[in-house]
Amino acid sequence: MNLRIHKWAIVKRLCYLSLFASVLACGYTDDSINKPPVDVSVTPPNGNTPTLPAAADCDCPVDTPVASTPPTAFARTLIIGNSIMLHLPLPNVGWPYSHGMAASAPQADFVHLLTANLQRVLPSASVTLANGGDFERAYWTYDLSQLDNAFVSKPNLVIVRISENINDKLVDANNFGVHYKRLLDYIAAHSAPDAKIVCSTSFWNNPKSDAVIRTIAAERGYAVACLCKLVGRPEYMATQFTNPGVAAHPNDKGMAEIARILWAQIQ
Structure with missing residues (x-):
């Protein structure tokens, strides 16, 4: 027995x-958003500290309001992101949730805020998430075919919302620019022919990788969501968490600003 x-x-x-x-x-589905799990370190790598950037490192364009013209409808959006996009529960650091770290609720993270905007324009719009954390941490050896499944739907809007996990001290030594171009080439080749690609700089103080992202995006005519004005500012950080890695992530106000800046570049 x-x-x-x-x-x-x-x-x-x-x-x-x-x-x-x-x-x-x-992966799994939550509020019509297809979310693959993301399992990344919440501790900023050596060289990435959420401190205020030097004025010379913050090269954001003038913040202008979104045009009053009718917004563009995107049927299939893909967001390539990291823990700010989605992090599954990690109780040992005080994160018991499954949404963008460190929003207070799923509907407060930038993914859900953007999705709401996209679906107001086109109710049938879908949003898919892909883990970009592995690329950030080892872009010099990353196999881009790992993203193949995310591009099956041939998205017509791709948001490249990565950079926080890039070690800024190794940007030159590891030829980040070469590999970022390789990523963008892959995205363009695997998306819809008329796809819009929106890049993003870091929520943390990564002046070298941010400069590379801005330069390459400008060369290709891609929009850039510049987050530099949010970097290191306590009002945008989740200081209610005791773990410093979690606390370095955006709070609800920071998430709302990320969504707003992205939306301005999407339109």
């Missing part, structure tokens, strides 16, 4: 593990 119970316990555990593995492999 005990042996039979023990065997059943093993089978039950294997079933749970199988289910968990399938969730990791396939």
Whole structure:
């Protein structure tokens, strides 16, 4: 009898593990947003500190209001992002949630705010998320085919919302510019022919990678959501969290600003 119970316990555990593995492999759906899990470090890498940037490092364009012309409708949006986009629960650092770190609720993160804007223009608009954290941390060896599944739908809007996990001290040594161009080439080749590509600078103080992103995007005529004016400012950071890595992420106000800046460049 005990042996039979023990065997059943093993089978039950294997079933749970199988289910968990399938969730990791396939992602899940929440509020019509397809979200693959993101498992990234919440501690800024060496060289990335959420301090105020030097004035010379902040080269944001003048903040102008969105044009009053009718907004463009995008049927299929893909956001390539990191923990600011989505982070699954990490209880040991005080993060028990499954949305953009460190928003107070799913509807307060920049993904949901952007999705609301997109679906006001086109109710059937879909938003898919892809993990860009692995590219950030090892872009010099990253296999871009890992993104193939995310581009099956041929998105007509791609938001490249990465840069926080790039070690700014290694940007030159690891030829970040070469690999960022490689990423953008891949995106252009795998998206719809008329796709709009919007790049983004960092919420943390990464002057070298930010400069590379701005330069390459300008060369290609891509819009850039410049977050420099948010960097290191306590009013945009989640200081209510005790873990410094989580606290370095945007709070609700920071998320709203990220969504606003992105939306201005999308339109």
